[in-house]
Amino acid sequence: MPNEASPLPGPQSPGTGLHDLRGPHSPRKIPGWAATTALLLPAYAWLTLAVFLPLATMFVFSFLNKTPMGQAPVEFTLRHYRAFIDQGYLVRIAWNTLVMGFWTTLICAVLGFFAALALVRCTAGRQRETLLVLILLPFWTNGLVRVFSWTMVLRENGFLDSLWHLVGDGSISFLYSRPAIVLGLVHGYLPYMILTCYIALITIDDAVIEAAQSLGARWGTVLTRILIPLAAPGLISGAVLTFVPVIGSFMEPRILGGKVGMTLGTVIEDQFTQAFNWPLGASLSFTLLAVVLAIFATFSGVLKRGAAA
Amino acid sequence: MTEVHIRSIAKSFGPVPVLHDITTQFAPGSFTSLLGPSGSGKTTLLRIVAGFVTPDRGAVTIGTRDVTAVPVWGRNIGMMFQSYALFPHMSVARNIAFGLERRGIRGAEARALVDQALEMVRLTGFGARSPKELSGGQQQRVALARALVIKPSVLLLDEPLSALDRRLRQDMQVELLRIQRETGLTTIFVTHDQEEALTLSDRIAILDRGRIVQSGKPAEIYERPQTRFAAEFLGDSNFLTGTVEQGGVRLADGTLVQSAHPLPAPGAKATLAIRPEKLQVSTTAPNRLTARIVTVIYAGPVLSYLLETLDGTRLKLFQANRDGTILAQGATITLGWSPEHAIPVAE
Incomplete structure (x- = not known):
């Protein structure tokens, strides 16, 4: 403690060690709680306005029997939360959505991890900066344009088929299928995974990898025993950043999935834009949120261990 | 006890020559310091022996085996780094057992060897701790135990004491010397600290701009330097x-x-x-x-x-x-x- 060795004659009584740090000329004292509140207020005010208020509004809507617009009186009801029981096909859609989220996250994790590893281990300086900018490029393009450009590639006699026709016959087009949706989503969310893994991998000391090699570890062992465990925080935060928006996505499923592109995201969007049933849309959203939170709660042990490493 | 031979090693990084035609040998059980200013090529030479750097020309022999084309993991070397390089996500015991697992030694046998290694570096009972909970000196001793437990053919030390404060460094020097004498390991030690080189080594090789300018017993080099550089750099x-x-x-x-x-x-x-x-x-x-x-x-x-x-x-x-x-x-x-x-x- 610095105040133990300090020869400064403090006016404070012994035991108020914290105050000594301010020195003998400390200004008028503001109580700790007041300072904390004042400093946090802008952030909380913004959060309230931008997040809590809209969420709370939607939460209230989810208990109403119809969209509260116009003159008709509204009533309180819990029936929208029974949607998964009343309309059984929603369970299938929810399952498909989770499977889609799983595959997208898994593919992003594998590609993103190795892309980040290649960036960290095989590039330096200018070259690395350029590659990082190229990776971020999808963020700079409009999402809609990005997804529609995939339809140009994937449709029958599209770009992919033209390439295929150089070597074979027929069509390998897979537009309007689940793989097409996953492809579009992977393209959109891969940069998050690359960046989070990159940040985790760049902090690993080269000497740690060299130490493992000197002890007899080949590349496979270095990868599974050293790199992946040490990059786990990056992989996990990348997975969260990918999985959550993916299972709520509606643009990619709708444009690239066509008829098979029914996901919870599109169903919810329909409730707001087509069916004008905001309460059902809201209740489905909150059910989805609950599912996501439940999944994270289940894996929270793993998350904590990852964050601590 | 193993001899290390280096024959006509040369290495350039791009257009920059780092080592010119180095030929030297490290006698079995000897403690040799590679001493030189930064940029002299001493670390590159050590990394060529370890296998992290492939020489442009020349050959490295450990014992009777030409290891020039053998990757790092096949060379059976023990290495210590300036930054300790412990695996931060493993306990002390698992750090030490890592090299044993690579050699297929697990279970009770591995545990006995780990305990023995911890005892050698005077850290008995520290096995369950995480490296984060140890001081710099203790971490470096774990790194030493981890390097020794695999019974390497040669011990390579890349400025392992430079990150420690003066007092601790002196204690570690004594410890290192004791353990090196006990195990009889051929040791190559890279340092820019002349005092450390004089205290620890049987033999010092002074490097300057990619060449060994003089090598010999510490007293011999100190009392009879052959070049102005050697006289100035050592003392x-x-x-x-x-x-x-x-x-x-x-x-x-x-x-x-x-x-x-x-x-x-x-x-x-x-x-x-x-x-x-x-x-x-x-x-x-x-x-x-x-x-x-x-x-x-x-x-x-x-x-x-x-x-x-x-x-x-x-x-x-x-x-x-x-x-x-x-x-x-x-x-x-x-x-x-x-x-x-x-x-x-x-x-």
Whole structure:
């Protein structure tokens, strides 16, 4: 403690060690709680306005029997939360959505991890900066344009088929299928995974990898025993950043999935834009949120261990 | 005990040559320091022995096996790094067991070896801790245990003590030397700290710009440096330059300095190196120079004086603080030394 060795004659009584740090000329004292509140207020005010208020509004809507617009009186009801029981096909859609989220996250994790590893281990300086900018490029393009450009590639006699026709016959087009949706989503969310893994991998000391090699570890062992465990925080935060928006996505499923592109995201969007049933849309959203939170709660042990490493 | 041979090793990084045609050997059980300033190539040489760097030319032999084409993981080396390089996500015991697992040693046998290694570095009972909970010195001892437990053919140390504070470094030097003697491991130690090199090694190799300029026993290199660089890098030195004549070196001011060592042919230029602690205030010694004291540095047991002769040559004088008398700044004194201590060195 610095105040133990300090020869400064403090006016404070012994035991108020914290105050000594301010020195003998400390200004008028503001109580700790007041300072904390004042400093946090802008952030909380913004959060309230931008997040809590809209969420709370939607939460209230989810208990109403119809969209509260116009003159008709509204009533309180819990029936929208029974949607998964009343309309059984929603369970299938929810399952498909989770499977889609799983595959997208898994593919992003594998590609993103190795892309980040290649960036960290095989590039330096200018070259690395350029590659990082190229990776971020999808963020700079409009999402809609990005997804529609995939339809140009994937449709029958599209770009992919033209390439295929150089070597074979027929069509390998897979537009309007689940793989097409996953492809579009992977393209959109891969940069998050690359960046989070990159940040985790760049902090690993080269000497740690060299130490493992000197002890007899080949590349496979270095990868599974050293790199992946040490990059786990990056992989996990990348997975969260990918999985959550993916299972709520509606643009990619709708444009690239066509008829098979029914996901919870599109169903919810329909409730707001087509069916004008905001309460059902809201209740489905909150059910989805609950599912996501439940999944994270289940894996929270793993998350904590990852964050601590 | 294993011998390490290095034959005609050369390495360039891009257009920059780092090592020129190095040939040397490390005797079984010896402790050799590679000493040199940064950029001298000492670390590159160590990394070539370890296998992290592939030489452009030449061969490395560990024992009887040519390992030039063998990757790092196949060389059976023990290595210590300046940054400790412990695996942060594993306990101390698992760090030490890592190399054993790679050799298929697991379970009770591995645990016994880990305990033995911990005992050797005096960290018994620390196995369950995480590296984060250890001090720098303790972490480095874990790193040493991890390197030794696999019974490597050769122990490679890449400035392992540089990150420790002075006191701890001295303790670790003693520890390292004890363990090296106990295990009899051929050890190659990279350092830029000359004191550390003198204390620890059986043999020192001084590197300068990619070449070994001199190698030998510490005392041999210190007492008989062959080049100006070696004399300057290992310890301090005074240099006197002149022309060889009458079995001595004639300085610019006309003084003839005697040397007991073989000099170049008469008429040639020669440089003599004289260690600052071998000079003394004397009017009777065979070699004498008059100089003025410019600066007095009091460092407790040792007094250092910076002096200047009439023609501007700068000299250093180290004196043991035997009776507490300090020579005055500005005083003019006569320095004397024995011809035995005037060592001719190549420029």
